[in-house]
Amino acid sequence: MFLNSLLTNFAALEVGQHLYWQIGNIRLHGQVFLTSWILLGALLVFISLGTKKMENDPKGLQNLLEFLWDYIRDLARTQIGEKVYRDWMPFIGTLFLFVFVSNWGGALIPWRLIKLPSGELGAPTADINTTIALALLVSLSYFYAGLSNKGWRYFEYYIHPTPIMLPFKILEDFTKPLSLSFRLFGNILADELVVGVLVFLVPLILPIPVMFLGLFTSAIQALIFATLAAYYIGEAVEEHH
């Protein structure tokens, strides 16, 4: 109880506080949507600028976007396999870009300067709703990928290589989204908290290395999320012989 009251009274840190939007019967976390719209808007502007004038000889932004595209293609191809990676590349790439932009946007932009009536702006991925949404989309995707590619034979995966695996494979369907969502949520929230506490306690210099570490973890988490999503899809479409 002491911990609870301490954390609630942390003036600089508002953990678990949300800016609620009430639309009819449903309640939304407004700060998550606000930051995600700003960041995704920036991402879309960046991409439209880079793809405005596509040339065979890439210049400037187009170079960067092509590098990004190549990176995502390699990721999708190595995890999903040559046969169906094209169908899933946009999804994997969107996951990567969304998580990456959210993480870095949350870490790089001084959101705290913008005062909200309740809660505070931050990385959209530091909200459990966002990460669970992403993880459930991944689950739906790999089921859809498996069923659309192999039909009912997809369920052979559950008894592969022996039927003893069945309970574990079923359990995996629950642990996959759980670990995906909580890994991302935990890492980003922990990073925000560590930086916040350090800034609160030692406002000079000391938080800077931790901030860099945060940027590093943010990038790694985006990569891990996209790679695991691609791996799960690849696992679902893989042919067992």
Added chain:
Amino acid sequence: MLAFNFFGATEGGLFDINATLPLMAIQVVALTYILNSLFFKPVGNVVEKREKFVSNNIIEAKNKLSEVKKLEADLMTQLQSARSEAQRIVGEAENESDKLYKEALELANNEANASKEKARLEIESQTSAARDQLSKQADDLSELIVNRLILEK
């Protein structure tokens, strides 16, 4: 509810799951379609067109290289055969000239021998003629001497 009320926030808390979740999912799906048409398709088209262009060029260059190598080998064999042909012709010409030289030498030798023989024969006949003449003159002289001696007696 208590379980979801970590850190004592009066409402919400860290694990407050509400309509944000499905709306965020819809937003991400929409983003996937937007990014697909705005980013993945156009950039993919350009990159793959270029990759195709490059690989085609590489294949073409490889074909050309192998053709060049073939032509080179062809030329080498031609050169080889031309060289051996030239050698053969030179050898033949040398033999020919050798033969001609020998023939000419023989001919010249024969001719020289023949003229030498002729000269020798001529000399011989002339010698014998001269000898005959000499002996005849000697005979005449001796007859004259004899006649004079007889007449003086």
